[in-house]
Amino acid sequence: MKAMIIEKFGKDVPLLMAEKPMPEIGEMDVLVEINAASLNPIDFKVKEGKAKFLLKYDMPLILGNDFSGIVIKVGSRVKGFISGDEVYGRPRKGRIGTLAEYIAVHQDDISLKPRNLSFEEAASIPLVGLTTYQAFHDILKLQKGQKILIHAGSGGVGTFAIQLAKLMGAYVATTASDKGYELVKSLGADQIINYRKENFEELLTGYDAVYDTLGGEVLKKSFQVLKPNGKIVSVSGLPNARFGKEAQLGWLKTTLLSIVSHKLTALEKKTRTSYHFLFMKPSGAQLKIIKGFIEEGHIKPVIDKVFRFEDAPQALKYLEGGGAKGKVVVKIK
Numbered sequence: 001m002k003a004m005i006i007e008k009f010g011k012d013v014p015l016l017m018a019e020k021p022m023p024e025i026g027e028m029d030v031l032v033e034i035n036a037a038s039l040n041p042i043d044f045k046v047k048e049g050k051a052k053f054l055l056k057y058d059m060p061l062i063l064g065n066d067f068s069g070i071v072i073k074v075g076s077r078v079k080g081f082i083s084g085d086e087v088y089g090r091p092r093k094g095r096i097g098t099l100a101e102y103i104a105v106h107q108d109d110i111s112l113k114p115r116n117l118s119f120e121e122a123a124s125i126p127l128v129g130l131t132t133y134q135a136f137h138d139i140l141k142l143q144k145g146q147k148i149l150i151h152a153g154s155g156g157v158g159t160f161a162i163q164l165a166k167l168m169g170a171y172v173a174t175t176a177s178d179k180g181y182e183l184v185k186s187l188g189a190d191q192i193i194n195y196r197k198e199n200f201e202e203l204l205t206g207y208d209a210v211y212d213t214l215g216g217e218v219l220k221k222s223f224q225v226l227k228p229n230g231k232i233v234s235v236s237g238l239p240n241a242r243f244g245k246e247a248q249l250g251w252l253k254t255t256l257l258s259i260v261s262h263k264l265t266a267l268e269k270k271t272r273t274s275y276h277f278l279f280m281k282p283s284g285a286q287l288k289i290i291k292g293f294i295e296e297g298h299i300k301p302v303i304d305k306v307f308r309f310e311d312a313p314q315a316l317k318y319l320e321g322g323g324a325k326g327k328v329v330v331k332i333k
């Protein structure tokens with residue numbers, strides 16, 4: 001099969017089209033013929049070797065973290081899927097590689113794809129959808145009427161997040177530039193802050209929650225908008241000791257995390273809020289819930305651009321450029 005691989009880590013290392021053996025399936029796996037994959041910043045972070053603290057990969061490595069396609073074979077103990085099923089998913093860590101014609105994936109990591117979406121649209125959902133569902137549902141437990149600030153509302157994560165927060169009944173403020181204004185407004189954002197001209201921390205106060213996709217100074221300033229007992233979930237900031245314990249990273253890594261994140265811990269104490277780093281987990285069960293939201297018309301995919309399979313290297317560079325409005329998708333078949 002054809003696949004897009006890297007042979008070593010590095011920013012300037014090329015993404016190459018290569019011939020790879022067909023994946024073999026285990027008894028709980030399905031073999032999927034991939035129709036489309038979406039790209040996520042984790043792809044260029046993995047390529048650069050920046051994700052090594054949490055993710056270990058051998059070379060050569062097929063890149064790609066989410067997909068849609070058709071099941072063509074099932075393992076002996078697979079219960080929920082049969083050949084011909086149209087599915088979407090995010091394979092578990094250690095089993096990535098969706099920039100390929102086929103993938104063997106554990107049945108627990110996939111769901112039937114939303115019936116009302118094309119394969120390209122469906123492929124845009126799993127990683128950003130699961131991340132945001134886990135942030136809002138599992139950690140924030142976002143309630144009707146609560147106020148949430150969503151950073152980078154026009155990005156791949158942000159476009160999904162605005163829609164899910166509105167579906168959960170929250171009041172949504174978001175940061176975007178002029179280029180993203182109309183998009184985030186159309187998705188239902190209640191208050192839009194032009195991050196190039198305005199300081200969100202001076203405009204917002206008494207918020208229940210912040211969803212941070214940027215980290216750094218933006219994350220630190222975000223503590224100022226929260227009310228006491230408010231929560232920040234970051235998918236881009238520093239992991240802290242709480243995350244180390246929850247992810248069972250062991251004493252050494254957890255201690256290292258508590259040292260590197262000490263400024264965030266001090267901000268938590270000062271503002272009487274809590275900070276949660278999230279590293280999303282694959283979940284076919286949650287993808288099934290998201291499928292329901294999409295089929296009921298509550299959430300629509302937002303696609304910036306679709307690239308051909310052979311143009312995946314350009315697609316990755318485009319995403320890395322940072323200005324995407326919604327998702328970047330690669331059509332495999």
Ligand SMILES: NC(=O)c1ccc[n+]([C@@H]2O[C@H](COP(=O)([O-])OP(=O)(O)OC[C@H]3O[C@@H](n4cnc5c(N)ncnc54)[C@H](OP(=O)(O)O)[C@@H]3O)[C@@H](O)[C@H]2O)c1
Pocket residue numbers: 040041042127128131151152153154155156157158175176177178179180195213214218234235236278279280319322323324325326
């Ligand atoms: N931990 C996890 O499990 C997890 C999961 C998913 C994603 N993530 C991380 O989340 C981050 C965002 O992912 P993504 O897919 O949304 O990226 P993305 O699609 O590349 O985000 C691009 C968007 O961000 C906007 N933006 C850039 N700087 C901004 C700022 N200072 N304020 C407001 N908006 C800004 C850009 O708008 P303009 O062009 O208008 O500036 C653009 O629309 C990445 O770092 C990714 O690795 C982590």
